[in-house]
Amino acid sequence: MSTVEKALAAALYGEGDEALDTGASLLAADPSADAELRLRGEEFVRRAWERGWQPADVVRLVRRDLDDTHELLAAGLITAETKRYGRRLAPRFRAQLDELAGLQPPRSDRFSHATALLELYRLLSRLPAIEPVGPVPGESLASVQASPHEPRMLGRIRALLAKAEATGYPEEAEALTAKAQELMARHSVDEALLAARTHSPDVPSACRIGVDAPYETAKAVLLDAVAAANRCRAVWNSAFAFSTVVGFESDLESVELLHTSLLVQGATALTKAESAQRAGGRRRTKTFRQSFWTAYASRLGEHLTAVADDVVTPDLLPVLASRDVAVASHTDRMFPETTTTRVRGATDPDGWQDGRAAADRAERRGPSPSSGHITRGRRH
Template sequence: MSRQQRAGSSTRPDKDEVAARADDLALDGVRALMGGSVWALDDAVVDLVTLAHATGGRAVVEQTLTTRLRLALDERWRTGWQPMDLHHLVGRSARHVRAEPETVTRVVELLGDVMAADLAAYPRARVEQRWHDQLELAEASVWWSTTDSCLTARVGQWGSEAIGYEVALRLEHVLRSLPAMQQLGARPGEATSRSASTPVDVDDKVLARVRQLLAKAESTPYEAEAETFTAGAQALMARHSIDHAVLAASAPVGGDERPDGRRLWMETPYVREKVMLLGAVADANRSRSVWAKEDGYVTLLGFPHDLDAVETLYTSLLVQATRAMHAEGKRLDWRGGSRTRSFRQSFLAAFGARIGERLAEVTAAETAQAAEEMSAAGGRELVPVLQERTEAVESYVEELFPRVRHVSMSLGRDREGWDRGRRAADQASLQWGRAVGS
């Protein structure tokens, strides 16, 4: 090898040097975002692009940025975050750094890629099914060739290294700025065969029937008919929950269920009223709800099958309530000004309050009938079984939220809205108990 060749080869940095330089520049970019300096961010992006082209190390630069994102994501997993939590909040947080809408969309897309790549690195049995379900809901998957990084694939799709590198830095900034949350379930890689599997089940045809009833409730234009279908669905879910509780209680030692938790992100407007409705549905299904007001989400706590019932019924009721509310049209005050917002707040609050009463009646009736049937059959007493599960849920709430506060919530000030809301929830001549589910 000639002297010139040796000298030329020594001037090109090796992969480790390129990676180290890319890491330093990425850190500069993230710090620029933390300090609110768009100019410093632009400088970091330009330097990264220059480094990628000048050294022929584009793949190294992009792998370095991807690795930083994976490390930031792992920090979030360890502080309680799950895929749908990040999917919901990252878009909101990205807006706080004043990104253009198109950039916000790209940040969310890259987040999905990083999450999909991270979960794919674990054995399937070591990740709870809920994580994969949430990835599917976020429409995230490994769609690129595994010989490249997800960032390299996105750069090719977006047609610009500068765009891709800026998006990566913005995403890392958002991930590193998120606070800790309560840990719900096992983290990726830590699931056991028990936690990754589905608990002992009752006939899935029950839940299929529930979904059919709720679909009918959402599609009918008649409020009375919608309420009848909803009550029927609740009666079926109440019986399903009772049957499952008895089955779980009779399972062998070590096979018993434990309370779990899920987070639901609340969308504006009328968040307070939606939280009230969710709380009413949770109470009727032997679950609890904790509202993180400043962060915009509710944590549901209960046994898995009860949480299924809460999520399903709450969604259906919210659709029905919203449809009935909009059917009322707008409202004006005596001066001709709009009072539509106050009317709708009171409408939804009243709807939720009355629905809570009705769901409680359905659950109480179904529980009483089930207890009578079990007693007549000489089986285990139902009340102690349900009481044990209630106590387990309450203990779980205290474990996760030792400083939770119970606060009173306004039920609205618009008298007409209140009356109309209760009427929307109270029009039907509902059938209670087993007859509804027949």
């Protein structure tokens, strides 16, 4: 049995620090084991792809459960392992790799380095199978569709959302975000009409979007609202801090762009709301923030859906209905065991009012705090 095999047997199948120390001591004392240890790490990464994981999923989980050093080690392993596939990678998978480019782990002594690697390998070896959202690296890309967003259209949407994030005027941010949603909705309708006229084989696909703590429940509700407004469905996996969004490719890209922007806008608005709370002599609380995000998600869902619905005329309903059915069917195939769960409503009136005001300054007086709902995938 090689040094690496002995170290992995001790660290991966044991529990606690003592097992890790045993494995790390073996590796630290044997520099000749470094190459084999690296290859075993790449093997764990490859198994993660086969179980449905993608680079962003792995890095997000490592960041949550371990620390920055492990995140950098994971990025290095992922980059090394995927070199073997050349260009045989789906566009979304390749884009995730590009975000990892240039990340390097810090230098450390051999024992510390071995310990960190074994902690990372322990996590990777225990990843369960999850629903795949794309081909495994190296597989045929024949069924993978490129984004149908026109570069000019995508540029306009990005520019509108960037302005919404940067402006200090809430009414302007709302107007810019609404315009971006309108462009997204019109493009979605155009894609549906084109597919119907040309009898395109276009079918729904899926992507995963991280839903990070704190206040992840409210953020998942926000993502669900953005997905619904853009004719997609979102399924939240709370155990692994992501939602899987199912829809047609152009709509998925819209959801990713808009959700990211709304999180930035929401965080900025929350900071301002908390400053106002302090100025008024009131304490900031976790309940206030939770209520803020819940109200923010609720109001934006109403607003975005209304903007999208304004684009749809009665003659378009049959075409869009067929795509809605396709998305629902694809979601049911991917997630046959989902449940719809009501989430706890807002309990801080100030947080609720500030959250709604952040989503829509034109309507300060909203309905009373209420609960929402979210679709959850099965726990693994």
